[in-house]
Amino acid sequence: MKRNKTARPFGFRDKLGYLFGDFGNDFTFLLSTMLLLKFYTDVIGISGATVGTVMMVARFADAFTDVAMGRICDKSPITRAGKFKPWLLRMCGPVAIASFLLYQSSLASAPEPIKILWLLATYVLWGSVFYTSINIPYGSMASAISADPADRQSLSTYRTMGGTLAGLIVGVGIPLFAYDKVGEQTVINGSKVTVIAGIFSLLSVACYLLCYFLTTERVLSEASREQHQLHSVKAMFSNAVKNRALISIIGASVVMLLAQLTLQNMASYIFPDYYNNAAAQSASTVCMMGGMVAAALLAKPLSKRFGKAEISAVSNLFAAAVCLFLFFLRPQNVWVYIGIQTLSWLGLGIFSMVSWALITDVIDASELKNGIREDGSIYALYSFARKLGQALAAGTSGWLLTVIGYDQSAVLSGEPQSSQVLNGIFNISTLVPAIGFAALGLILWLWYPLHKKQVEQNVARLREKHEER
Numbered sequence: 001m002k003r004n005k006t007a008r009p010f011g012f013r014d015k016l017g018y019l020f021g022d023f024g025n026d027f028t029f030l031l032s033t034m035l036l037l038k039f040y041t042d043v044i045g046i047s048g049a050t051v052g053t054v055m056m057v058a059r060f061a062d063a064f065t066d067v068a069m070g071r072i073c074d075k076s077p078i079t080r081a082g083k084f085k086p087w088l089l090r091m092c093g094p095v096a097i098a099s100f101l102l103y104q105s106s107l108a109s110a111p112e113p114i115k116i117l118w119l120l121a122t123y124v125l126w127g128s129v130f131y132t133s134i135n136i137p138y139g140s141m142a143s144a145i146s147a148d149p150a151d152r153q154s155l156s157t158y159r160t161m162g163g164t165l166a167g168l169i170v171g172v173g174i175p176l177f178a179y180d181k182v183g184e185q186t187v188i189n190g191s192k193v194t195v196i197a198g199i200f201s202l203l204s205v206a207c208y209l210l211c212y213f214l215t216t217e218r219v220l221s222e223a224s225r226e227q228h229q230l231h232s233v234k235a236m237f238s239n240a241v242k243n244r245a246l247i248s249i250i251g252a253s254v255v256m257l258l259a260q261l262t263l264q265n266m267a268s269y270i271f272p273d274y275y276n277n278a279a280a281q282s283a284s285t286v287c288m289m290g291g292m293v294a295a296a297l298l299a300k301p302l303s304k305r306f307g308k309a310e311i312s313a314v315s316n317l318f319a320a321a322v323c324l325f326l327f328f329l330r331p332q333n334v335w336v337y338i339g340i341q342t343l344s345w346l347g348l349g350i351f352s353m354v355s356w357a358l359i360t361d362v363i364d365a366s367e368l369k370n371g372i373r374e375d376g377s378i379y380a381l382y383s384f385a386r387k388l389g390q391a392l393a394a395g396t397s398g399w400l401l402t403v404i405g406y407d408q409s410a411v412l413s414g415e416p417q418s419s420q421v422l423n424g425i426f427n428i429s430t431l432v433p434a435i436g437f438a439a440l441g442l443i444l445w446l447w448y449p450l451h452k453k454q455v456e457q458n459v460a461r462l463r464e465k466h467e468e469r
Contacts (some may be wrong), residue, residue, distance in 0.1 A: 052398020070380025
């Protein structure tokens, strides 16, 4: 590993550029987590269990595409733009087009097999092929932009803020523009969703381009042909299984996404169905943004003093307690619900702000253990685990909606759900996140090994190792 000594110093321009990268990611990713299940149940007319199953099956393709893309990144030659940045330029168009094709309301009158096939084909193209081919290089860029742990923590914070800003636009915009009143019921409008998806696709391309032009890769690592032959895919998986830090952070990410995405998926049901107030979902997103901003202000000083893993464990146990409190309280006033739920976003936000810095700690530890730096491959395994979490959240939400008897035909005809279904929606929205947050906190506290002291030792050892070269 060497450094590009002619590159400009790391600064605000890199952090801003990296922020825009996740902004671009989340214009399509958050749209899928917040709206895809709702769109296909209420507009296209497919059962929640079927949508959840299709999304989970599609994620198995990522077992191959994520790892393959990670290996491609590691073996890619270093160009004038760097090793990872060129992929942003190549793939920003395809990922935007595939996302737009997912939300075609004209499919509502098609035969059900055609609807399911379209969902499967476009979801695989978007998530398993094009999103993978831009997200893996983007995530791997963090360790190439700077080798300094403080800089990487800043990049992690700015990345999370980029996603949060995208979430604000997506979360506020969708409830305000995608729903109509049909009688006394709040119903999603499929044609409006198609237009929104097109606008978000264009915005994602603009953000990817800003990320490309504002960031600079300074840490240039290119393993030799012999090293790559020695570290085959088989060897990579063998090393991964023995890597406690990697396996535990993968487990933490899976349960974190189960909790976070269940909150986001079920927001499209609890506000328009349980509270009959779609506009309140926009207010909830604004409050979520406030919680994430507070987390951004707290994350860096707290992680510097106590450690990233330590503060993440405590904050997520707190978030679990908040969700459990909501389950028992069951407020009938939507604003009370939003106010209390915001506290859980504060707890989750702490982990979100440091999560990308945690994976760079894992990459450093892996280099010390295995003697080769494989940013792309390790990030690919991590990304695959996150997609399993996404699939688990979508599958769980979809299956549980079917279990409680959610009737999409009633929605299409403007009829309300039964009180039993509404109570089931509330239970899913509070209990599943509580379980996920609690599991995340326990994993980071009891299983994940890279706590503050160990991370500092690894940074010092790597600095000595690189200075010897």
